[in-house]
Amino acid sequence: MISINSLTKRFGDHVAVDNLSFDVKPGEVLGFLGPNGAGKSTTMKMLTGFLTPDGGSASVCGFDIQTQTLLAQQKMGYLPEGAPCYGDMRVKGFLEFIASVRGLAGAERQRQVQRAVEQVELQDVLGQRIETLSKGFKRRVGLAQAILHDPQVLILDEPTDGLDPNQKHQVRRLIQQLAEGSNKIVVISTHILEEVSAVCSRAVIIGKGRLLADGTPDELEARSRYHQAVTLSLAAPADSAALESLPGVVAVERSADGLALTVLAKPGEVIFPAVGQLAREQQWQVNELSVERGRLDDVFRSLTSGESV
Numbered sequence: 001m002i003s004i005n006s007l008t009k010r011f012g013d014h015v016a017v018d019n020l021s022f023d024v025k026p027g028e029v030l031g032f033l034g035p036n037g038a039g040k041s042t043t044m045k046m047l048t049g050f051l052t053p054d055g056g057s058a059s060v061c062g063f064d065i066q067t068q069t070l071l072a073q074q075k076m077g078y079l080p081e082g083a084p085c086y087g088d089m090r091v092k093g094f095l096e097f098i099a100s101v102r103g104l105a106g107a108e109r110q111r112q113v114q115r116a117v118e119q120v121e122l123q124d125v126l127g128q129r130i131e132t133l134s135k136g137f138k139r140r141v142g143l144a145q146a147i148l149h150d151p152q153v154l155i156l157d158e159p160t161d162g163l164d165p166n167q168k169h170q171v172r173r174l175i176q177q178l179a180e181g182s183n184k185i186v187v188i189s190t191h192i193l194e195e196v197s198a199v200c201s202r203a204v205i206i207g208k209g210r211l212l213a214d215g216t217p218d219e220l221e222a223r224s225r226y227h228q229a230v231t232l233s234l235a236a237p238a239d240s241a242a243l244e245s246l247p248g249v250v251a252v253e254r255s256a257d258g259l260a261l262t263v264l265a266k267p268g269e270v271i272f273p274a275v276g277q278l279a280r281e282q283q284w285q286v287n288e289l290s291v292e293r294g295r296l297d298d299v300f301r302s303l304t305s306g307e308s309v
């Protein structure tokens with residue numbers, strides 16, 4: 001339903017988006033990741049028709065964003081970075097205005113404004129001027145304007161950036177609610193990796209405008225050197241040499257106090273049983289023994305180190 005083919009954008013000599021291709025299917029919540037300057041916002045601006053590509057193409061619900069811009073835009077809601085709104089307008093007036101721009105009128109306009117207001121919980125600030133709202137409420141106003149026409153596709157550029165943990169949680173819950181049980185597509189760009197595990201069914205990582213990785217959070221975590229790593233929490237420091245010589249073990253990391261040992265597995269190896277058995281043989285007092293799925297931040301760092309511009 002979203003198709004991006006060899007999309008390219010240059011600013012002078014600088015290639016911001018470089019031959020980028022991927023598709024997004026109905027029902028997917030796609031995390032769009034990359035370090036600062038990777039080209040996320042530029043891609044989103046091209047996808048929503050606000051920036052013209054220098055090469056390649058993109059289509060949304062079958063409509064080409066360059067040749068059928070309005071038709072494609074009707075299918076999309078877009079929350080730009082920073083969620084700019086008209087600060088001197090009041091929340092209700094602003095949403096009614098955007099609904100009119102979206103072609104809604106009369107009772108239908110009121111109904112959709114009401115629905116969006118309820119969905120992002122703006123009831124208490126409807127009469128307030130937007131510039132007097134807190135950052136979190138401004139972001140919610142931005143989200144409300146993006147969902148007014150109940151779009152098939154939502155493009156959200158760093159929707160939780162700068163929000164406090166409670167507001168982040170609320171916005172994530174909202175994103176989940178919007179995608180749940182529907183065949184909609186949500187694309188969110190983010191630096192926050194826990195957001196990907198929390199709400200995304202798939203993640204695309206880019207660096208210097210190029211595709212670096214594409215997979216489910218589980219698949220990406222499996223690429224981490226911590227995939228299948230076993231951590232032992234010990235009552236007293238222990239000698240890790242025996243762990244290092246176990247088959248399938250690649251390295252052992254010790255915490256500063258020596259009470260936590262993280263045993264890293266070679267790719268494809270399952271070391272949990274052997275580590276547990278060794279701990280019993282050595283009669284270590286183990287408070288906790290856990291196995292990891294992998295760390296997304298580790299994968300992100302190893303893929304994008306040196307990719308910041």
Ligand SMILES: Nc1ncnc2c1ncn2[C@@H]1O[C@H](COP(=O)(O)OP(=O)(O)OP(=O)(O)O)[C@@H](O)[C@H]1O
Binds near residue numbers: 016039043
């Ligand atoms: N209008 C512009 N003119 C010149 N260069 C630009 C313009 N917009 C973006 N760039 C450059 O293109 C590159 C990609 O920028 P973009 O904003 O898409 O990155 P991003 O991944 O969204 O970064 P961030 O996470 O910091 O928001 C950067 O090097 C940026 O400086």
